[in-house]
Amino acid sequence: MADPLGDWHGNYFNYFTEVEEHFQKARGTALFLMSPLDWALVESWKNGGIPLAAVLRGIDTAFEKWRSKKTKTQAVNSIAYCSQAVATAAEEMEKGGVSDMIDGAARSVKESNAPFPLADLKTYFGKNIADLEKEGYPEIVAGLQKIAAEADHWYGNLEELEQRLSALEEKMLAQARAKQDEESLFTARRELDLQLKPYRGKMTAGQLSMLERQFLERKLLESAGLPRLSLFYLR
Numbered sequence: 001m002a003d004p005l006g007d008w009h010g011n012y013f014n015y016f017t018e019v020e021e022h023f024q025k026a027r028g029t030a031l032f033l034m035s036p037l038d039w040a041l042v043e044s045w046k047n048g049g050i051p052l053a054a055v056l057r058g059i060d061t062a063f064e065k066w067r068s069k070k071t072k073t074q075a076v077n078s079i080a081y082c083s084q085a086v087a088t089a090a091e092e093m094e095k096g097g098v099s100d101m102i103d104g105a106a107r108s109v110k111e112s113n114a115p116f117p118l119a120d121l122k123t124y125f126g127k128n129i130a131d132l133e134k135e136g137y138p139e140i141v142a143g144l145q146k147i148a149a150e151a152d153h154w155y156g157n158l159e160e161l162e163q164r165l166s167a168l169e170e171k172m173l174a175q176a177r178a179k180q181d182e183e184s185l186f187t188a189r190r191e192l193d194l195q196l197k198p199y200r201g202k203m204t205a206g207q208l209s210m211l212e213r214q215f216l217e218r219k220l221l222e223s224a225g226l227p228r229l230s231l232f233y234l235r
Helices: 008-027 036-047 052-068 079-095 098-107 118-135 138-149 158-179 182-202 205-224
Strands: none
Touching: 008 036, 008 052, 008 079, 036 079, 036 182, 036 205, 052 079, 079 182, 118 138, 138 158, 158 205, 182 205
């Protein structure tokens, strides 16, 4: 098995891309598109502190188990199929002390080379500011403009930059929730229930709660036309 740490410094802000590409490779097709539920699940893992290495290991384990079955009733059409294996991999890595090593590597990412050019960061800021101005979030625009004006400085301290962007995104989400109407929330919850139904029995209450939150947040931002501010979405 590959080194569980992998290229953690280089992949720290490529969490979503790494998981998507690994799942596609394990499934055996590059044509597969992850659903909103899949993205919400991956986000719940990231926000829950599940190391990237544990997610990749869990995906491999889940597909190994699926391929070993004599009778395969259906193809694996959602990353949610791997949720139990990912949880198990994370627990095993934590017991073995690997997660502490990964967390340490993540915390020291500001000391390693950034995984994207400074020009890409500035472009990312500019696009997000334009989107926010269009949707009418002046307070968030002002906060992001202040950060963008010091892009050269923050490029050398990505860890603190991510913390600031996450805090600003939380404020943006709170404002978006205040504007959301009941019909939009009902539609999002109905879609969540339909997509999540086959997997409810395979996740813990805590996992389901975090997944539901991430899914509803993604749908809220999508319906409001708002961008994600976190560096994890700089792709």
